[in-house]
Amino acid sequence: AQSVTQLDSQVPVFEEAPVELRCNYSSSVSVYLFWYVQYPNQGLQLLLKYLSGSTLVESINGFEAEFNKSQTSFHLRKPSVHISDTAEYFCAVSRASGTYKYIFGTGTRLKVLA
Amino acid sequence: EAGVAQSPRYKIIEKRQSVAFWCNPISGHATLYWYQQILGQGPKLLIQFQNNGVVDDSQLPKDRFSAERLKGVDSTLKIQPAKLEDSAVYLCASSPWSLDTQYFGPGTRLTVL
Secondary structure, rough: EEEEOOOOOEEEOOOOOOOOOOOOEEEOOEEEEEEEEOOOOOEEEEEEEEEEOOOOOEEEOOOOOEEEEOEEEEEEEEOOOOHOEEEEEEEEEEOOOOOEEEEEEEOEEEEEEE | OOOEEEEEOEEEEOOOOOOEEEEEEOOOOOEEEEEOOOOOOOOOEEEEEOOOOOEEOOOOOOEEEEEEHHHHEEEEEEEOOOOHHHHHEEEEEEEOOOOOOEEEOOEHHHHHH
């Protein structure tokens, strides 16, 4: 069975500082990995995803995540955050084959401080 | 392109009452999901439809929850009777196919008193 762990429930960071949101997963089979973001009073939306190919994936708003198979991690990073990045971020994992099921982490609340 | 629509946005009921939620996915999306998100937790998949067939309902409490997807388009999720622990946000999502990006609706916030 798959599982996903987001160790940090809240991450406060000052504007223009770098940030890393951690995500670790557990699976006995190949997986697909996702980061979703939920801005205040809005629905969940996809930020970026890893399906195959390059292990480094990027979003249009400057976030990136790297799939590390040996460490079973998919950490989300941004070199310089903005106030508008304040949101809750969810890591999710699904099997790459067979029975398909999404499993979400518990979320990390990123608060960007002025 | 219109997004995933859900109604109602908020619902307050007393325990043992019944409630129903409605979801209209993005046009053409074959896969539809219902999630339960309890405060402080990540979304938990309740049921996944592929067209109008159920792909996964292993985490759906079938003694009180039911869901259907008529004609492979709209879907309803029902709780009967509700318990206090059902208080949560119920999210509907759809995707063109099962391994693709999921598009979420705004959710229905249910409070059971």
